[in-house]
Amino acid sequence: MGKLDGRVVLITGAARGQGEQEARLFVAEGAKVLLGDVLDGPGEALAKELGEDRAAYVHLDVTSEDDWAAAGVAVTERFGKVDGLVNNAGVLRFNALLATPLDEFLAVVSVNQTGCFLGIRAIAPKIAEAGGGTIVNTASCTGVTGMAGVGAYAASKHAVLGLTRVAALELAARNIRVNAVCPGAIDTAMSNPEGVDPAATAELYRRSVPLGRAGRPEEVAALVLFLTAGDSAYITGQPFVIDGGWLAGVSPS
Template sequence: MSMRFSGKVVVVTGAGAGIGRATAMAFAAEGLKVVVADLDVSGGEGTVELIRAAGGTSVFVPCNVTLEAQVRQLMAQTISTYGRLDYAFNNAGIEIEHGRLADGTQDEFDAIMGVNVKGVWLCMKYQLPLLLAQGGGAIVNTASVAGLGAAPKMSIYSASKHAVIGLTKSAAIEYAKKGIRVNAVCPAVIDTDMFRRAYEADPKKAEYAAAIHPVGRIGKVEEVASAVLYLCSDDAAFTTGHALAVDGGALAI
């Protein structure tokens, strides 16, 4: 265990599976106290069990990030449980869209924007005052390579991730002189439940997903977790307002 996060507290949303779970576990392995937040109670409690089984400290708080009262309660419970907040990884997100723009529905738009954009905005809205009171800290938001370019047949999702990057950059500038850094990670295709739903039913799509990355494979959740920990650490003390692609070279083509 390193000492770079000794005594610190982090909130991770969407921590019941995938990138969120891997990152919560990585934070715990570094000695942080981890507040696991997710709409999926079983998944969130499962993450806490894994952290505790490995000797870490964690608590689960159920949270729908689209509901202001629940986000407010998440932050209040973080303070009441651990007395402070140092870092946040706003990772909760959805993708439910696989068609051309004109075929999308208003329900899809509202759902995607609600979780991916409003959820990140609400979390930062209630995290930033706590970090200010603490004297500084760091926030990392989950965007996507789809937020750095186009995503055919996922236009609403792409727009939501562009918005996350906009929120990230704007907050970074607003709080740059207050000791708070705000960055985003932009994963390409990562081996998660979301990936499996989208691709594994069609082996050809899975093969294509691997081929779009020059490294010849899709990413691992642990690789995104490492990027998040870096952005939170003092190693990234001069990095803010940055959208870090974790993409196996996909954007370099």
């Protein structure tokens, strides 16, 4: 018996990183998954690897209302229903706030914040039609604190937490629980766009993270599984920080 037997979940940003690990874990736990991404090659390959009876891929630009509508049709046509959504897709840009161009700020907000809103608006009614289910939004530890150099990202992730709370209140009557995960430094391509050797950042993590390392995407996936499965049946509207203790307080050096 898997924790997600009989469930159908749509995961965005599923071609790599946290989304890929969520898809792998969910299938292992009995779910059928629709993988949404703009990285068509990796997304299609992952769906094929997971098996046609368990996974399918759809091109999904989360900033596009038309793509969301098509994804909603695709998941119900392929698997008969959808009762879970993981809004995982996101982008990160490093820049000082006063040096951030407006188009860069809006691009980050469009994916991280607007994409999450569009996903909830498009898929929540279908989850309700299936009798209820879950939505998990990917925020960030920068959604509960500030961090220099990522102003657009932090602003968008603060907004995701507000959206999560409102959605939890409004959708509870439809038997839909809505929560958010707030990862810290996770070893993915998004957090390391320059491809820096992990050994070069190891000392930084040893000094700043109590657990002494960056997180692994499969660890985030395990938290998303908890919030999607019945183990969290009495939890909604909450942010869950997963950061190795980074935000716990000041540590002796």
